[in-house]
Amino acid sequence: VSFHYRADGFFPGSGDSDDIGAGPGRFASVNVPLKEGVSDAQFAASFAAVIDAAFEAFDPGAVVCQCGADALATDEFxxxxxxxxxGYLDCVKLLLQSAGRCCSGRWRRLSFPLWTAITALAVGVDLDKDxxxxxxxxxxxxxxxxxVTPSLKRNLNDSxxxxxxxxxxxxxxxxxxxxLQL
Structure with a gap:
């Protein structure tokens, strides 16, 4: 699912609402091209409706969220x-709530420390282990x-x-x- 700005001549030149995939992947690509000036309320309402339908249709086991900052009102470009x-956080909250309902929660206990450690690394913060x-x-x-302490599980990966x-x-x-150079 992609929510993005779309206009003639604007990179990458794709992402129309009728760009839905092809062959066995037909209908697996969901594009929501928006026009200039979309507000928090409009974006969140559109996001909620499409994401609810996407979770219903795909029943995902995992969710990846990428939020480009260029949609912020104060973006220098x-x-x-x-x-x-x-507006962003409302959508991410909805995504987290939806993912919590369907994505396998059995690893959740391990997810919290993993995500915390990854986020700290990404922003350059050293954390106490406790x-x-x-x-x-x-x-x-x-x-x-x-x-996370390594287990005693046998390593089946031959060097x-x-x-x-x-x-x-x-x-x-x-x-x-x-x-690609051809």
Whole structure:
């Protein structure tokens, strides 16, 4: 599902509402091209309706959210939208609520420390391993720290097989790079 600005001559030149995929992927691509000046309320209402339908249709096991900041009202490139942080956060809250209802919750206990650690890394913040008391403290149990100890599970990854897999992937990427230069 993609909500984006769409106009003739505007990169990437695709993303019309009738760009729905092809072949076995027909109807799997959902584009919501918006015009200049869309407000928080309009964006959130449109987002809610489409996301609810998307969750109903796809019943996803995972959700990836990418929020481009160029839709903010104060974007220096003036990419035409009029959204505030509230508009973005309202949509992300809805997405999190929807994902919580359908995406497998059995890993949720491990998700909290993982996401916290990744976010801290992304923003350049060092965190203590011990989780401080807060309203979601219980979600970090049973040891209440940002650490995962390796298990005693047997490693079935043979170093030679792993090396060959990596070499194959690198070779395929070289071929892709060559094909793109044609």
């Amino acid at each position: 003036k990419i035409f939208f009029n959204l505030t942080l509230t 989780i401080p008391e807060h309203s979601f403290f219980s979600q970090y149990g049973p040891d209440f720290c940002l650490d 030679t097989e792993l090396r060959l897999l990596v070499e194959s992937a690198v070779e395929n990427l070289k071929r892709l790079a060559e094909a």
